[in-house]
Amino acid sequence: MTSNSSEQTTTIVIFGASGDLTRRKLIPSLCNLFCKGRLGPEVRIVGMARSNMTAQEFRDSLAQGLDASDNLGPDREEWTEFASRIHYCRGDVSSTGDLRGLEDALRSIESSGKPANRLYYLALAPSLYGPAVLNLGSTGMARETDCWRRVVIEKPFGSDLASAQELNKLVHSVFAEDQVFRIDHYLGKETVQNLLVFRFANTIFEPIWTRNYIDNVQITVFETEPVAGRAGYYDQAGVFRDMFQNHLLQLLTVVAMEPPSNFQADLLRNEKVKVLNAVRRITPASAAEIAIHAQYDGYLDEPGVPAGSRSPTYAAMRLDVDNWRWQGVPFYLRSGKALDEKRTEIVIQFRRPPHLMFPQDIGPNILAIQVQPDEGLHLEFQAKTPDGKMELRPVNLEFHYDDSFGGQAIPDAYERLLLDALNGDASLFTRSDEIEEAWEIMDPIIQGLAAPDAPLPSGYAIGSKGPEAADQFLAKDGRKWLHQYGRH
Ligand SMILES: NC(=O)c1ccc[n+]([C@@H]2O[C@H](COP(=O)([O-])OP(=O)(O)OC[C@H]3O[C@@H](n4cnc5c(N)ncnc54)[C@H](OP(=O)(O)O)[C@@H]3O)[C@@H](O)[C@H]2O)c1
Incomplete structure (x- = not known):
């Protein structure tokens, strides 16, 4: 069921309403959508968590979060109007009785006479996804009659292939796949979507987007923050589960996929699944040949990190995509915490x-897509320096969102994704088979590097560029990590 008729209203139910994600991302994004007139006149938001508070206390705590968010804040009048649509219902999502209570509350809130669609957003710890979905099923709250019911599930989706398969099975016992929106907020970023436009709306790049012209692809996601305060979750996950299985592999699929015949969710996702399916599988025993891992100095002293933990906070790996387009082109992925x-x-x-007619050795052409910060594209090529002899120097063609779109603010990824979920467009959400393929790639690497006989994670200083092992890893292939392509 995909329609949003004017005869219908919509309720967004956020489970985990007193949490960080709701305060920092969901409410600011919904508020921005409301201020831009994109939320529709009859959308309301109902939060649920175990904390005891009134609707007004809930709204006040959200208003504080809005002040602290990166989003452009609404003015007081807009906020007051938006806030009047926000409700709160105390309850434990793992209690069937509490969900029945929520259903009663929703019916009374939705009593305008018009049927109400519902978007259930699970902003909960992953261990609660299962209980929440089962209770939505057992209370009949997932059933579609004359209105749609959809569920948005946050990352991480499973912690390995087996748990992801189990969770998919559980989710499908209640919701059909077209009701399920598994979120990876990287796909909601403007530059990532622009990469699809760049590749498939321009004729000049696609012909060279192959092994014949491309030497290698490097995907980097660096963070400055250490794990501070999140060690409980982070140590269980490590950088492979936290970043590679989802964000980095999603970026890889967008770079490597074939053009779908149109921008329809399943066609797009079919192409992404084909890429993941073509990624060369390895065994745990050979994990150390294609990946290195490291831990920042002092990680073991972080509160909540178990003594002797080997959880990596940095990793780099090489993946090969075994198809005609990409045969022999390595994809190097790296990500880490506490970096500079x-x-x-x-x-x-x-x-x-293929042949250099100039006496000077020159570097290759480079295309850098900056996803954050300062979103944009850089194309580096050789030019002759003016005057004098034949001397070449790399120069840059640059596109920056900021410059080209008159300083127009780039919306948070959640804004786009929430709107898509409300419109039933799953193009930028991950399908069940995609999640499972991604785990199938990552599982042997995670297992192999965690094995007792695997190399221990190397170290790196907080605020550094990462471990030397990462540079040595690429040097083995006769390559170097390419430096940041900032504004020139
Ligand atoms: N924060 C982010 O920026 C971010 C980014 C990407 C993904 N995520 C994912 O989003 C999810 C939520 O993250 P978060 O950072 O918001 O976590 P959080 O701050 O710990 O919030 C968890 C929320 O769940 C509620 N809760 C806990 N047990 C509950 C229960 N039995 N019934 C109902 N509500 C319950 C908590 O409130 P009460 O204690 O009042 O019940 C709280 O509102 C996680 O899966 C996380 O991996 C978060």
Whole structure:
């Protein structure tokens, strides 16, 4: 069921309403959508958590979060109008009785006479996804009659292939796949979507987007924050589960996929699944040949990190995509915490000219897609320096969102994704088979590097560029990590 008729209203139910995600991302994004007139006149938000508070206390806590968020805040009048649509219902999502109570509350809130669609957002710890879904099923709250029912599930979706399969099975026992929106907020970022436009709406790039012209692809997601305060979750996950299985593999699929015949959710996702399916599988025994891992100095002293933990906070790996387009082109992925900069970037290094007629050795062409910060694209090529002899120097063609769109603010990824979920467009959400393929790639790497006989994680200083092992890892292939393509 996909329609949003004017005869219907919509309720967004947020489970985990007193949490960080709701306060920092969901409410600011919904509020922005409301201020832009995109939320529809009859959308209301109902939060649920175990904390005891009134609707007004809930709204007040959200208003504080809004002040602290990166989003452009609404003015007081807009906030007051938006806040009047926010309700709160205390309850434990793992209690069937509490969900029945929520259903009664929803019916009374929705008593305008018009049928109400519902978007259930699970902003909960992953251990509660299962109980929440089962209770939505057993109370009849997932059943579609004359209105749609959808569920948004946050990451992480499973902690390995087996748990992801189990969770998919459980979710499908209540919701059909087209009701399920598994979120990976990286796909909601403007630059990631722009990569699809760049590749498939321009004729000049696609012909060179192959092994014939591309030497290697590098995908980097760097964070500056250490694990502070999140060690309980983070130590269980480590960087592979936290970043690679979802965000980095999603970025890889967008770079490597074939063009779908149109921008329809399933066609797009079919192409992404084909890429993941073509990623060369390895065994745990060979994990150390394609990946390195490291831990920042002092990680073991973070409160909540178990003594002797080997959980990596940094990793780099090489993946190969075994198909015609990408045969022999390595995809290097790296991500880490507590580094010297926050940066997400995709760098395409092209092949060198087959023959050099100039006396000077020159670097290859490079295309860098800056996902954050300062979203944009850079194309590096060689130019002759003016005057004098034949001397070449790399120069940059640059596109920056900020410059090209008159400083128009780039919306938070959640804004786009929430709107898509409300409109029933799953293009930027992960399908069940996609999640499972991604775990199938990551499982042997995680297992192999955690094995007792695997190399221990190397160290790196907080605020550094990462471990030397990462540079040595690429040097083994005769390559270097390409430096940041900031504004020139
Ligand atoms: N925060 C982020 O930026 C971010 C980013 C990406 C993904 N995520 C994912 O989003 C989810 C939520 O993250 P978060 O950072 O918001 O976590 P959080 O701050 O710990 O919030 C968890 C929420 O769940 C509620 N809760 C706990 N047990 C409950 C129960 N039995 N019934 C009903 N509500 C319950 C808590 O409130 P009470 O204690 O009042 O019940 C709280 O509102 C996680 O899966 C996380 O991995 C978060």
